Amino acid sequence: MIVVDTNILAYLYLPGEFTVAAEALLEREPEWAAPPLWRSEFRNILAGYVRRNMLSFEQACSLQAEAESLLEGFEFEVHSRDVMALVRDSECSAYDCEFVALAERLDAKLVTMDKKVLKAFPKRAISLVA
Incomplete structure (x- = not known):
């Protein structure tokens, strides 16, 4: 299991530069x-x-439903204290730190293209592309 941020989902469902990489992932x-x-x-x-x-x-409603189906059973709450600790120790937004907190909770990698997250959490976050 991996944690993905929202942009990885967008790359999967909305054709663009990183769609092939998201499909391969x-x-x-x-x-x-x-x-x-x-x-x-x-x-x-x-x-x-x-x-x-x-x-x-x-089309938008259909894509939302498709993404919800993909993540069914794999959506997990995070603890606010954990998120805030990550915020305190980085320059990342609380939104981004929710994904990091979940990756830490699940002892999983977070796949992202967010440079700030990749820099702040190099042991947890990995890039979609090399």
Whole structure:
């Protein structure tokens, strides 16, 4: 099992530069986990696509449902104290630290493309691409 941040999910479902890498990751590591926060973040990404007329409302709803299905049973709450400790010891947002806290809780790697997270948590966070 690995923890993925919301952008990794976006790369999987929204065709772009890193889609092939996200698909390959899913093939290698089919169990993806995330804190519930991912849902709101992903909805926000989809909202931007809808507003720019890059996705229809129905397409956005379908992608959200597909992503929810992928993570079904693999969404885990994190403790606020753990998140805040990571915030205290880094320059990362509380949002980003939720994903790090979950990776620590599950003793798993966090896959991300966030440079700040990769730099702050090199033992826990790994890049989607080399």
